[in-house]
Each structure stands twice: as structure tokens, then as C-alpha cells.
Amino acid sequence: MMLLAAEVAPSFWHGFFFVFFALLTCGFALGVLFSNNIVRMAFYLVLSLGASAGLFFLAGAEFVGAMQLMIYVGGTLVLLIFGVMLTAQSRFISMKTPSGEWVLGVAVGGCLLLLLLSVAFQVKDWRTPRGKGGLSLEDSKTSSQIGMAFTGVRVDKLDQKNEQLAGGMSGYLLPFVIVSVHLLVVLVGAAYMARTKRRATATGAVG
Amino acid sequence: MSPTVADFFHNSFRLPESLAYLTAAVIHCVLIILVVAVGALLFIWLERKVSGRIQDRLGPTRVGGAFGWLQTLADGIKLIAKEDITPKDADWLLFKLAPYIGFAASYCAYIALPFADGWAARHMNTAVFFILAVLGIEVFSPILAGYASGSKWSLFGAIREAAQVVSYEVPLGMCVVVPVFLCGTMNLVTIGNMQAGLFTNWLVFNDPFTFVIAVVYFTCATASVNRAPFDLAEAESELVAGFHTEYSGLRWSFFFMAEYGSMFLVSGLAAILFFGGWHGPIPIGEILGDFLAYVVTPLVGIVAWLLSFVFKNVHTADHVAVAGHIANSLGCLNFLLKGLIGVTVMMWVRWTLPRLRIDQVMTTCLKYCVPIAAICFLGALGWRVADWTTGADIPLVGIHYGKGGRGMVRESWVEQTQSAKVAENDVPDAPITDPNASDGPTGSVEQSPDELLTMKGGDQ
Amino acid sequence: MIALVSVSVSHYLVVGAILFVTGVICMATKRNSLGVLMGVELVLNGANLNFIAFGSSYLRANSLGLDGQLMSLFVIVLAAAEAAVALAIALNFYNNHSTIDVDQASDLKG
Amino acid sequence: MATQLDDPRIIEFDVRTDEMLVNMGPQHPSTHGVLRLVLRTDGEIVSEVEPHIGYLHRCAEKIGENLTPRQWIPYTDRMDYLAGMNMNLGWALAVEKLVDHELSEKAKHLRVILAEMGRIASHLVGMGAYGLDLGTFSPFLYAFREREKILDLFEEACGARLTYSYLTPGGATADLPNGWLQKCEAFLEQFEPIIQEYHALLTTNAIFVKRTASIGVMSPEMAVDFGCTGPVLRGSGVDYDLRRDGEERYTEMYDGYAFEVIVQKDGHYPRDHDYPAVPKEAVLGDCWHRFYVRMLEVVQAIDIVRQAIDRYSTASGDYGVPIKLTQKLPKGEAYLETESPRGQMGFYLISHGDSIPWRVRARSSSFCNLSVTSDLCRGCLIADVPAIVGSLDLVMGEIDR
């Protein structure tokens, strides 16, 4: 195996790491699905999303990979685990799903999966690897382009000669602003919602 | 691009390329492990010595000779021999895994940290970002450990850690962004190289705002690696030992390996981002350029020549590379020294100051660090836009020693992009645009922002 | 072995599909509201993987280019926002009902 | 429902989490021994603190009913083991009050020297340990470095470093050795400038002020109501020091000494021009003031020792003759309180004419000071609990007796 692979050099490791990260991603995703312990689920989710960041790196999206690690894994999931800890009472840590729901869920999900898998290999262009003509991963330098795109300049589309297409070349400035405002609103809203106005529970309330 | 280690193995030993890569990877891993593990050994010893001196006592004196330099090793052996206890109420899987997550994250972040010009395990154009991201993952270690221990004190530590680290990532990110936009790249090697020359070239002296930013960065870094006065997650006077209350033996020591690993990491990052990286305060190499040219370079040449007997297939390029690496090792020492100073300052702070309270920690972050960082961010941006005098412009000794201050690099970048644009215009039917256009000044196809804007305007 | 040496967009799509389906089943079956939230994160991540795959010029010559990465960045940021809101809802629900079981959230049922 | 909302123990929160009962102690780094505090917390906020004591209980009072007063002296050492000299003194004075023993001048000055040196040693530990409670280790070692020198002096005088059993009813077991006074003076000379170091490390440290100022504020009325004494009482601004206001038998020891009671008057402490000013965040009666009173009492004690050394070297009489080991005690009862470093240490002695007292009672200052904890800590953060408990400067040996 090693010798065979040796012929195609660095892409062997590329493939190797793809399989490695893909297995981790899927495996831990299944872990999230099949675990009943909410804390373990959160832990598996961390690993699954972390491994998928590895897939991003392999696809040359270094910036997005790092973003995934920083915002998703380092921020959102910490928040999630925080929520788990705040609500972690022994009776909520393990909540069993009724087996009827399992059967239904797995049946529907299985059909969906089959559909998606068949689609994944339908298009020839998708299933053909770029092969040796592909670019080396060393040269992934997209972060400043992404930055420019967010501020409204598409560096990668500068050669766009089609007048009509060039008109839509303003990048993602508007979505970027919308998302920024959205985030602000969400933060305020979340902070407001998490407040309880008054401890209005009677003596019998739990906790 | 200079030949990589993998190329060296491939060329010199005729290893198949995949094996060459594997060997190179293993070598890098081992080197980083050495840095982290030996670093931890050294730092724990140093911590004891420093704290001892600060507290008017001796610290370790016996093990391993005069300075007790083997004390940490003896402790390590003791820790390995200790019983590994898992509490009854613990979630055993998470309890056992948690220490390794922290260590793995701390270790992983070293991948992108250059120790000298080009001496990084993996060159990344988003190195700064990557290090911050991976350091952010380290927080899972205390959180999971605290949660899985099944102890209330541990849980308190975990919650404190979660709140603290997530909050401090905000000002930390803001501080880190300042050198990034000053240098126009997230590549740590480039950022480091841009500060070559006299120490006034260091970004910390770039303008008053960067000076403040450097201080804020160090504060936030101290907080994000959980060192006193921000070590609330393990506050012994309140939470017994916080998240690692229930740990013993080797697992416990992994937390400390991770802590000391990240201490050096953030100090090293500070050194690169603000304090000139692997460049000394005075560019001795340039001042003594003649000496180097006439004495050292022949020596290096002889070494390379001797090496060529051993490795028959070493190319001339490798000679140059070897010579560069030898020169680089001096820079590496420089960098290690700067990191060490950072770590020592953290120790000094720890043994001097009382611990803050959790609300005060959050106040420090949200009321002080974030606004100061934001103001300094804008200030530094304004300074750059206004093109006021920077530290690099101040002639201290009368001569500019710098193989290219940041200003020069900037200009050359613009020049390059302009020439590239000209070239592009010359060849209108160029194939699809290379999406791998440069991320920084080293590249050639990058467009300067102003031009792009004008172009866009023209298009409309 | 082939898969080992040559990765194509389809391979990414497979991983994305598995993540997506796992997330969907997770959303459907988990009773813990935070578990449902985790399912949503998986679904988003599966979609993200597709964006990245289609946008990667290493996997396909005529890729989406930068758009793929930009979309996935938006997804990540929006997922963070979504998590914050969902968590706030979950905490509020917990505060008012002292439970986080979504099946118990039936106040509006006639 | 309404009743519960009115219940002061329940505190309103924005985000409600589960209330937790947490045991702080008896094995906890900041509980100064074996104090156990049961905290009812909601997140970081403490809604109720209940001290549980008795882990060090030896029923010394019962033992005292079976021993003669001189035999019981070692037990007093072990109550407040950080200020053994002061405990010896308190017991000795109570017994002397019962048997109506008059001391020579020399013995009185000797006692003043030792009691005030003991006060310095005790406050040094209090200061260092308070630093530990707030998470800084170095002041503790700086404090112990100087305390060791005092212990050296004590060792030279009586042979013991912690449990002295030196001052006995009737005087002391021995005179001070030759040259002791010079060494003591040399120590004071060397020690006095070092106090500025402590102020630099703690008193004026911004983080220290943040952690202690306006934390655990105790009004003068509350302090008196809870029977708090010593620096805790004076930190609340009550001008009461037994060395000046106590019983004749005790205050006559301090007759002719120039000292001012350390208490804030008109926003100023006596002699505070030499030392850091009160920060504007600090409120009278908070942890910072209690700490500062202790720091100033160290200076005050240095002054008193200096005066006592002068007067001791010129005083007439003997260092005192201990009463006989089995001396018959007259019928009657005597209660006497002295100003020990932690507050008013009272000993109560009832005799029915035997050489063994019928009943012995020790009124412990830390006991009363601790009882205020649950009121002080209500609604504070977890991190404030060590800060408040530490500022009371407890010694469990004295509380549990």
C-alpha cells in the first residue's frame, strides 16, 4: 500500500488525511446521534466539527477552517456546553428517545441519505478528482481575497468581461453588513431573553 | 520556495516522496514535542526558582546538582508513580480524555508558530488566526475536566473558565489584528521579517497605539492561558484547585504541560507580533556584515562542503539552505529568549499580585480591555492611514539598519502589484485567474485596494 | 485505495450527506432541546462542507471559487447567532418550566 | 410565594441556575484549619453561609476542671496557637485576679514586651494568610520570614517556638536571658522599615483594594451586637481597646505607656501619615479596614515594645514568682478579659476552695467574630467568602477549644 501510494506522492497523504478526518467527522457525528448523555453529545460534536475543520484545510479553505475552529468550536460550542452545564441536572443528562421515534427517524434519514449519496456521484465533473494537474496546497492564499470580497471587491473576478455579470461584482458588502447588524440584534436579543424578570416560582418549584 | 525538509529527504536519501513527507512530519512533531515537553520541564523549574527568589527563599537546590534543575523530572517521576484516581461520580470517558485535549490543543498550536525565519512546522498564511483558533479549543480541557469530575468545585472552575476564556478571546483577537493589518498579512514569518533591523522597527514601537495594544495583548494572553491574577479556574483559596481538584498523577501533569505550553506560545506570539520575532534589538548581523561575509560565510561554506561528502546528492541550493539555517539558529535563540522573557514576566506577575474576583475579571475584559483594544485598533488604523511617523522612521543611530522596514515592504508590494497589473494588461487572454493570488507582499498578483476600487467604479 | 489517493468533490459530498442526515435524525429524535440544537449544528456543518467542496479549486477545475468559502463563512456566523438565540430560548424555557425536554413544551396545545 | 420573595436568603438573579449546597471545608485551603462553611450558592453568588465548627474541639474547659491553674497553662497555648503569649497572659491575669496576686513592676513590663511581640507575630500571620486567601503567596512568606525572628526571640526566652507556657500566674517562669533586650531592639529596628513592603504588596495594591474595599461591611452596631472584638470591632470604627478600657488589673500593665487606640476618627487613623491613606473605595467596617487596623497595630506594638524595653531595664523588683503548682485557690469567681491579637480573650474561673477550679471558661474572640460570617457573607460572591472570613483572622483552635 505504501509503495503503491508512493508513486503519487503528496496526494497520498492528502487522501490519507481526507479519509482520516472524514471518518472522525462521521464517526463523532454518529456519536452525537447515538449518545444519550447530553455532555458526551456536546463533546462528540466538538470533535466532529473540529475534524470537519480538518477537511476544510484539506480543501484549501484555510481561512474558513480556522474560522470554523475559532467561532464554531471555540465560541459556539463553548456556549452550548455552557448551556448544558447551566441546565445539567441528573435527570436531563440522559434522556432516552422512544424506540418508535428511532425507527421512524432512521428510516426517513436512511432514505434521505441514499438519495443524497446517489446524487453525489451523479455528475461526472464532481466525481473526477483534479489529479496531478491540481494545485499544491502550499499556495492557498485566499484570506485577503475573502476580506476584500466582504468589503465589496471581488479580486478573483476582476477579469470578468461580461458587462452584466460584472455588475453583480460588488461582492458581499451588503450581506456582510446585514449579518453584522443581525449578529448585534441577536446578541441583544439573546441577552434579553436569557433574563428572567422575576423569580416567580412558588415554593414547590424545582431548583 | 526554498527546499523543504521533505525535499531534502527526497533528494538526499532518495526516499519515496510520501515517506519523505512522513519522515519530515515525524521530525517536526518530535521537535515540537521537545519544545513543549522540555519547555514545560524548564518552565516549571523556572517557576519554582523565580518564585523562590521573589519570596526570599532558594527554591529547589538538590536534585540534579547546584540549581535543582532536575527537580521537575523528579516530580514527573513521582507523578507517574502516583495512583490515577477516577472519582465515583465522574464521567469516566470525559474525565480521562480532558487533560489530553488541552495538551493536544496547546501542542497543535505550535504547528504554525515559526521559531525563526521560515522555521515553522507548517507554513500557514493564516498562522495568526490558526494559533488563536486552536488556543481557543484548549478551553474545552478545563470545561470537560471540571464537568466530568463530578465535583462542585470543579464545576465552578469549569464555568469560570468557560466564561473567562470566551470573553477574553474578543480583546485578544482585536489586539492580534493590529499587527496583521499593519503588515498586511496573517503569515507570522512575514510579520516577523518585516520587523527586521533596529528595535525601533518592532511593531510595539510603531506608534503609541501599538504600544498600548502590546500591553493589552499581554494582559489578555495572561488571562486566556489562565495565569494569575486571572487563574480563577484553579483558584486554590476559593475552589480548592478548581477544575483539576479531582485529578492526580500523570493526567494532572498534562494540564500543567498544556498551561506552560500555552504560556510560551502566547509569549512567542507576542514576540513575533510586537517584539521583532527572531530579530535582535540591534541588527548585529548587518552591522558586522563584513565580518560575516569574510569569516562566517566561508565557515558555513566549509561545513556545507563537508556535508556534501556525507550526503552525495546535496545540491547547491541545499548549501545555501544549510547556511541560512545556521544563521537562522541564532535568530531562533533570539526568539526563544524573548518567549522566555514573556514567560518570566508572567511568573513575576503571578507571584506578586493577588487574584481578581470573577466579576472583576469580566469587568477588566469588557470595560477595559475591549474598549482600549478597540480604540487602539482605530488609532493604529488612523496612524497608518494618516501615514504619520512610525518607529521604523526614527533614525536612532543615524543609519537605517533594515533590510526593508515595513514601509519599504509596503511600497514594494504596491510596486509589484502595479507591475503585475501592467503585465496582466499586456496579456488580456490570460487563462482563468489563478485563485491563489498572493496573500501578502511576497506575492505578485495582488491588487492594491485603491486601484481595485477605482476599477470597480469604472466598471459601474 | 483509490479513494485514498484521489479525493474528489463527491467524497466531500458523501461526508456532507452523512453529517446532514445525522443532524436531521438528531433533530427529530432528541428530546433534550440542546440535543436538537446540536442536530442543527450538524446539518449546518454538512451544508458547509458542500460549499467548501464546490468552492475548492483543488477538487475541481471550474469551482465556485471564492463564493463557496464566503457562503460557508456566512453559515458559520449565522450558526453562531442561531446558537445564541436557541440557547437563550432553551434557558428561558428551562427557567420557566424547570425542564429542557422539548416534548414538555406544549403550552400552546389546545 | 410572597413570603418566599420576602425571605432575605433568596436573592434575585437574571439567569437562574440550580442552587447548590457546597461544602467549603473542613479540608479547604482557605479555611484556616478545619472550619467548615456550608454555602448555598446560585452560580457564583452565595445566598447563605453556615459555619460548622467543632472539628478541633477538645473540651479544654472540661480538662481545666481537672487541673490546677498552672497545669492548665499549656492548654491556653493551644487555643490561639498563633498568640500563645497573649493566651498565657490572659489566663495568668484571671488566676491572679482570683488569688489577688500583686505583680512587681518588672514583671508587668516583661509581660507587656512579650504580649506585644506576640501581637506582632500573630498579626504577621494574619496578614500573610490574608494574602493567601486572596491568591497571592509571597506576602505570606515575607510575613513568616519576620515571624521566625520573633519566634527565635521567644525560643531564647522560654525554649518553645509555638506553645510557650511562659507567662504564668504570678509572673513568668523565668527572666529574659542576658542580651535578649538588645536582640529584640535590633529586631524592631530591622523590622519597622519592612512594614512598608507589606503595604506596597498588599495594602495599596490595586487588586487587593478591589478585593477588600467595600466587601463584608460591618456597621459598628452590628459589630457590637455580634460581640466582635479586637481589630474586627475597631475596623468598624468602635473605639474600644481593653488595653485602655479594660479592667484595672489589665490596664495597669499599660499605665504610663504612650499609645493610641487604632481606630478611624474623622477619616484618619492615628499615625497614618506614615502609612498609606485609606483608599476612597474603602468603607469603614469593610475587609480593608480590618486588615489595615491589624497593620497599624503592628506599628503600635513596636512602639509599645520599645517603651517597655526601656522601662523593663530600669524597673525594680523581680520578674515574678509563679504561684505554687497546687496552690489552694480562694473561694470565689473571677472573670477577666484581655486584648489578645484577635480580640477580647476572656477567662472565667470559679473556685470552691480547692487547688483545682470548679469551672473554667474561655471566652474566645474568634468564636464571636466567626458568628458574624453568615450575616456578612449573605449575597456576596464565592470569592468574597475567603476574603471576608480571612479578614476576621480566625484561629480554629481558639474557636473550638
Place this chain on the structure above:
Amino acid sequence: MSGSNLVERLSQQFGEKITGSNLEAIDPWIEVTPQGIVEVTRYLRDDPDLQLNLLNCITGVDYFIADEKKAKKAGWDPHTEVVYHLSSTKNKHTLVLKVMLPRWKDGVEGELPEVPSIAGVFSTANWHEREVFDLSGVMFTGHPDLRRILCPEDWIGHPLRKDYEMPLEYHGIRGR
């Protein structure tokens, strides 16, 4: 205020609740009935001339000799005393109050004697009364939280009573 004046004044104020005094003792004391102790202490605390606002100590003393021959010679009947030491932080004087109680309530062995709690007058009395209850076996009625304080909750007996016998063993630990 001299001792006899004070006794007179208290007798006027409280009548037969002041049952005696000993002004010749080293620490002169006034005897109060159990029923009067709360009123008297409150009066002493609030009276502008006295202002005895600091409760120094509460002591329970057991007067009992098991040996009958010796008991006859003792010169007192078996009883329990509760002694209150008060002082004033303002007027710098002290006062001792005593409450005499039977050794057992209504003479029934095992029933602890009762005295009203003054925890409502002095907060510090709370813990002192718990200690007296714990060690000397005096029941303080109206006490907010009368539990053992120094001995473990499940301890049997009150160690400072003269008829106390150390248990043979406590949770497997040898007592004697």
C-alpha cells in the same frame, strides 16, 4: 454608678425579677429570675446611663457533687447557673448577671432546665447559647436555632455537667 445603686434601680424597675446580688464578690453580680432575663438585658443594653451593649460571654455552671457526703459539706444545693458577662463599649464598665436554674426541669431527670433566650437582644448570644446548651445542657427557649455547636450532632450528654460520663465508644472510636 455604684453597685448598690444599680441593684436598687433594677429592683425598682423589675420588682421581684431581681432576686439577689453579691456586691462583695470579686466581680459583683446580680441575680435575675429566668423569666426576667430578656427584659433585664434589654433594659441594660438600652438604658442611656448603662449602655451595656456588648455581651462578652454566657457561661453555664453546673453545681453538683455526686458523692453525697461531700455534697453536704459543699454549702450549696445542686443547681445550674447561667452567667452573663456584659460590658459597655461606651461607658467602659462591666456587669455580671446570674440566672439560677434547677439541675433538671421540674426535677425530672433528663429534662434540661429552661431559660429564655436572649438571642433577640444580643445576636452574639445565639452562638453562646448554643455552646452552653451543647456543653452545659441548658435549654434556651425561643432560641432561633438551638443545635449542638462544638460536639457532633449525634453526641450524647453534655460534657460540662458534673454527672457527665464519657461514652464508651463513639462510631467505633474508643471513648474511655
